[in-house]
Amino acid sequence: MSDRINDDSDVDTYTGGLRTASVSAQFKVASIKRQREMLPIFRHRQALLYIVETSPVVVLIGHTGSGKSTQLTQYLYEEGWTSESKSIACTQPRRVAAMSIAARVAQEIGCQVGQTVGYSIRFEDMTSSSTRIKYLTDGMLLRELLVDPLLSRYSVVIIDEAHERSIYTDILLCILKKVIRKRNDLRLIISSATLQAEEFASFFGPDTKIVSIEGKSYPVDIVYLSEPTDNYVERTIQTILDIHNEEPEGDILAFLTGREEINTVVEEIVNRSTTDSNRQARLLPLPLYAGLPQDQQIRIFDPAPEDTRKVVVATNIAEASVTIDGIIYVIDCGFVKLRAYDPASRIESLVVSPVSKAAAIQRAGRAGRTNPGKCFRLYTSQAAEKVLPDVSVPEIQRTNLAGPILQLKSLGIENIAKLDMIKPPPTDLVVNALEILFSFGALDEYGKLTPGIGERMAELPLDPMLSKVLLISQNLGCMDQMMKIAAMMSVENVFYRPENDRTAAEMEHLKFTVDEGDHLTLYNVYQAFTVRGKGSSKWAHDKYLNYKSLSRAVSVRNQLARYLEKLGINVTGSTSLPTANVETIIKCLVRGYFANAAIMQPDGSFKLVGSQKIVWPHPSSVMYTRSAEWVIYSQVIELGDKTYILGITKIERDWLLEAAPEYYHVRRGRA
DNA sequence: TTTTCCGTG
Numbered sequence: 001m002s003d004r005i006n007d008d009s010d011v012d013t014y015t016g017g018l019r020t021a022s023v024s025a026q027f028k029v030a031s032i033k034r035q036r037e038m039l040p041i042f043r044h045r046q047a048l049l050y051i052v053e054t055s056p057v058v059v060l061i062g063h064t065g066s067g068k069s070t071q072l073t074q075y076l077y078e079e080g081w082t083s084e085s086k087s088i089a090c091t092q093p094r095r096v097a098a099m100s101i102a103a104r105v106a107q108e109i110g111c112q113v114g115q116t117v118g119y120s121i122r123f124e125d126m127t128s129s130s131t132r133i134k135y136l137t138d139g140m141l142l143r144e145l146l147v148d149p150l151l152s153r154y155s156v157v158i159i160d161e162a163h164e165r166s167i168y169t170d171i172l173l174c175i176l177k178k179v180i181r182k183r184n185d186l187r188l189i190i191s192s193a194t195l196q197a198e199e200f201a202s203f204f205g206p207d208t209k210i211v212s213i214e215g216k217s218y219p220v221d222i223v224y225l226s227e228p229t230d231n232y233v234e235r236t237i238q239t240i241l242d243i244h245n246e247e248p249e250g251d252i253l254a255f256l257t258g259r260e261e262i263n264t265v266v267e268e269i270v271n272r273s274t275t276d277s278n279r280q281a282r283l284l285p286l287p288l289y290a291g292l293p294q295d296q297q298i299r300i301f302d303p304a305p306e307d308t309r310k311v312v313v314a315t316n317i318a319e320a321s322v323t324i325d326g327i328i329y330v331i332d333c334g335f336v337k338l339r340a341y342d343p344a345s346r347i348e349s350l351v352v353s354p355v356s357k358a359a360a361i362q363r364a365g366r367a368g369r370t371n372p373g374k375c376f377r378l379y380t381s382q383a384a385e386k387v388l389p390d391v392s393v394p395e396i397q398r399t400n401l402a403g404p405i406l407q408l409k410s411l412g413i414e415n416i417a418k419l420d421m422i423k424p425p426p427t428d429l430v431v432n433a434l435e436i437l438f439s440f441g442a443l444d445e446y447g448k449l450t451p452g453i454g455e456r457m458a459e460l461p462l463d464p465m466l467s468k469v470l471l472i473s474q475n476l477g478c479m480d481q482m483m484k485i486a487a488m489m490s491v492e493n494v495f496y497r498p499e500n501d502r503t504a505a506e507m508e509h510l511k512f513t514v515d516e517g518d519h520l521t522l523y524n525v526y527q528a529f530t531v532r533g534k535g536s537s538k539w540a541h542d543k544y545l546n547y548k549s550l551s552r553a554v555s556v557r558n559q560l561a562r563y564l565e566k567l568g569i570n571v572t573g574s575t576s577l578p579t580a581n582v583e584t585i586i587k588c589l590v591r592g593y594f595a596n597a598a599i600m601q602p603d604g605s606f607k608l609v610g611s612q613k614i615v616w617p618h619p620s621s622v623m624y625t626r627s628a629e630w631v632i633y634s635q636v637i638e639l640g641d642k643t644y645i646l647g648i649t650k651i652e653r654d655w656l657l658e659a660a661p662e663y664y665h666v667r668r669g670r671a
Numbered sequence: 672t673t674t675t676c677c678g679t680g
Contacts, residue, residue, distance in 0.1 A: 093679080094677090095678085095679080121680095123680090137680080139680045140679085142679095142680075143680055166678065168679065258676065259674080259675070259676095260674080289675090289676080290675090290676075290677065290678095291675065315676055315677080316677065317676080317677065319677090320677090321677075337677085338677095339677080350675065350676065351676095461680035462680080493675090605672075619674045620674060624673080637675075639674080639675070644675095646675090
């Protein structure tokens with residue numbers, strides 16, 4: 001599926017041509033050359049190379065299907081920008097994109113991935129000394145800046161999909177602005193959608209050139225509601241049935257905000273279309289969201305059977321991450337779930353918000369990839385104009401900055417407030433992050449990285465709290481267990497609970513559950529998978545566990561071991577120690593999560609220590625059906641009108657005082 | 672009391 005999941009359609013628009021097997025190698029080379037020359041960007045090859053030669057910063061507006069992600073790197077390579085052992089870097093906000101684009105470009109150049117063309121993402125480095133074109137995630141390039149502050153090994157850096165404004169893209173652009181002042185020979189290319197191009201150009205100053213390249217797509221008719229709806233889920237169902245009864249054949253893609261809405265629509269379509277005998281053709285509704293196991297996700301790529309119309313009901317995963325061929329109709333509900341973070345309460349939330357105009361354009365475009373299409377927007381044209389924001393708030397302005405600030409400190413950037421950013425983060429987010437890092441002992445009272453713990457925390461690719469736990473585990477003798485717990489906490493959707501098989505799944509999951517809580521339950525699952533299950537997918541499937549998540553956890557554990565070894569910690573020695581007891585492991589967790597303590601109330605809710613806020617155990621937690629007194633939790637999130645804690649483990653009150661005497665000294669009595 | 676948008680090191 002990697003050749004179909006990408007963030008830019010220019011990777012797979014022409015894979016069809018490559019499936020003509022059994023042709024001679026020479027013909028294939030000629031065919032690839034011809035396909036490359038048919039892409040819209042090819043006409044601009046010379047002009048682009050001239051602009052890059054003469055301007056330090058170029059903003060490239062490349063529409064979907066223009067070929068920018070795959071071709072620009074090759075043009076620069078062919079033109080000699082990689083002589084003198086320099087390379088070209090091209091960043092992507094998503095791992096799958098870095099992998100699949102690298103695979104495509106390697107094929108076009110005629111090399112193995114990892115030779116002239118390679119990629120680098122967390123836990124996977126597919127590059128070698130001969131790599132000249134390197135695709136990597138934006139977070140990975142930021143990591144590289146830690147060891148090579150001037151990016152001396154690169155002659156050109158391309159920041160692709162910059163309009164998505166991931167937090168790492170924003171930080172990279174801020175640092176790259178400094179780097180290009182010191183390196184006259186470095187070129188920076190920022191690839192962006194139309195609406196944001198001007199903002200990037202003005203950030204980099206008057207010498208910046210803007211270039212626009214047309215794309216390869218078909219016209220899409222936009223249809224609005226004449227009156228607003230107060231129930232977009234029901235309206236989605238009706239619109240699907242209307243399209244089915246009135247419009248010519250072609251598959252449908254409907255955008256909704258979450259799993260629950262998606263399941264409602266899928267069920268209702270099944271129910272209502274069987275009673276609706278107007279047409280012979282049937283409807284085949286398929287759900288798509290990130291939490292769905294992979295074997296079910298890939299069903300959306302199967303062509304619909306004869307006389308059947310496929311309806312993919314998806315979250316915004318289908319907006320950029322997943323591209324489905326053959327979509328003619330798009331239904332856009334006009335909303336999206338966005339993550340926010342409140343530094344005062346330190347609580348994250350997921351809130352249903354109006355989509356941005358930029359996202360609405362992207363959604364509509366999904367209908368015109370292979371044929372002219374039609375997009376039904378479930379809001380009025382007035383709302384589209386007046387209510388929708390132009391672009392959504394950049395991630396750096398709505399997220400917990402503790403991790404990113406730790407990394408910036410490690411880059412030697414002391415005064416975060418003075419950074420020249422496109423949109424700087426609000427002061428309270430920065431202050432909050434500094435306070436969190438100070439309470440861990442990662443920063444001293446002057447805001448400087450502490451030599452022992454802070455410097456080491458910055459090296460680990462984990463949440464600061466979890467980094468702290470892992471580093472402390474060495475002293476407590478439970479590093480082997482903690483590496484596995486940290487790995488399991490870094491992957492998502494370990495447990496699989498299908499709607500129609502829920503009881504059976506819950507019975508299987510119960511076999512791993514322990515009364516102490518979620519963290520030790522995760523440890524049990526890891527042990528069972530690697531020892532009894534021998535890492536097999538059948539074993540995982542039988543136990544209703546997500547095989548892909550478990551395999552990733554194993555690879556994360558191994559990578560963590562390598563990071564710790566690099567920090568001079570003897571990992572192999574520690575794994576041969578006698579097994580640490582349960583109390584030691586929990587005490588170790590408390591050393592990192594001491595600020596996340598709560599007490600259970602008689603009604604089953606929890607009161608957070610400090611804020612006194614009332615929260616509920618999330619139904620995914622083992623504490624949902626168990627009782628406790630004192631607990632620590634690893635996540636708190638507000639969903640709708642309720643706040644939940646997840647990753648819960650029972651503790652003793654005294655362990656909090658023991659783990660953080662200074663922190664709890666001032667608060668004693670308030671809990 | 673009955674379940675989570677998408678990403679990243």
